[in-house]
Amino acid sequence: MTIRVAIVDDDELIRIGLRAIVGAQPDLEVVAEAGDGADVPDIVARTRPHVLLIDVRMPGIDGLQATRHLLATSADPPRVLVITTFENDEYVYDALRAGAAGFLLKRARPAEMVEAIRVIAAGDSVLFPAAIRRLAGAYGGSGDDRVRAARLTDREAEVLRLMATGRSNPEIAEHLVVGVETVKTHVRNVLAKLGCRDRTQAVIAAYESGFVNPNGLP
């Protein structure tokens, strides 16, 4: 099956280069191109790409915003591969946090680029699976049973996620920059809503209901 690729970059030269590289592969196909992040929802809806190559830095709607919006609204979003010039671009990390599946350096060799696209399209492997899933899960809506049924508030969900990283109450407090007492209140509410006796049971519920996931897989 050919992998459907969409390219979004404000620099036409980059688009031409990427199109040439991607188009030369028998198993890859460029199904859409755009020069503005604002077009992303439209082209995704129309062409249903498997992989979306998008520049983090663009005038108007940048890759970060586009990614976030996409994962928040699309029922079956493409895998997002962020394009960047500098490997230490701070936006990249924000993009990854927003749910991007990986990133690609503009100066990477063509063979590396297409390999990255294939890897990303395969979906189940790659970069920071757990972290990405967690973040994507926070924005997008993939299924929890018990946790979703608990109707946690944003803050409570955040606290549960931190509990599921093994943090103690003081550590969560530090991370959220609030008092320990506040965290304890949230924890108490989470436990009550989930019907759990202690934080360990809550973390188990989080795993079992897919609120958090081990090493990958939706």
Place this chain on the structure above:
Amino acid sequence: MTIRVAIVDDDELIRIGLRAIVGAQPDLEVVAEAGDGADVPDIVARTRPHVLLIDVRMPGIDGLQATRHLLATSADPPRVLVITTFENDEYVYDALRAGAAGFLLKRARPAEMVEAIRVIAAGDSVLFPAAIRRLAGAYGGSGDDRVRAARLTDREAEVLRLMATGRSNPEIAEHLVVGVETVKTHVRNVLAKLGCRDRTQAVIAAYESGFVNPNGLP
């Protein structure tokens, strides 16, 4: 040309393991070892390694600070490969932002580790997806790694499994028909072997390493 590798980790066991793995490769050579991030500038200046393996989490100067300092002061710094236990460790993001070239999971297989070192040493191919893919590599399906590496006894494994069902120590004791003190001893041993602070972290490790799984699947 042999790739010169320096290893910095506060855990001597990890250092021994890495040294054994790296040293066994004909094209890799361990030129320095340290247990404290404070030693990094010194060993880098003295031994001029190509690749620096460093643990993100260490008492005193951690990998993050060491990396930052190194890249800020060294004229020709080594490529930094960060060592971490959890792939979603928040420090990892910070380390990458600080200039690390990639990260290595402690539970990765030796072949994946040396491959990662070679990729990093090659320098220009800093493509994360490709590198990470080799690291995360064959992860899926059956991978106890962390838990298996802990070499738990039968009883300890049984206790961990019960911990992962959300049982308290008294409940585990009742289930196993032994005293609570016995259970506490097993729990203590499990925590020590897994390097966890509390039972919640142990349960997370059990899920993340596939020792137990949500809802099904091998």
Place this chain on the structure above:
DNA sequence: GGTCCGATCCCTCTGCCGGGGGAGGCCCGG
């Protein structure tokens, strides 16, 4: 304007959890 809810913080108090010891019985293997 009043009500409800979410987020924040504070207090007390019970108790299990987890660390650090030690100690006896068992079976296996050198």
Place this chain on the structure above:
DNA sequence: CCGGGCCTCCCCCGGCAGAGGGATCGGACC
């Protein structure tokens, strides 16, 4: 035979967790 794992149980103790109260503030909603 005797050492070493493993399982079992015991004591002491500091500390955080979790229950149960109550309080303030802001925004959303009516």
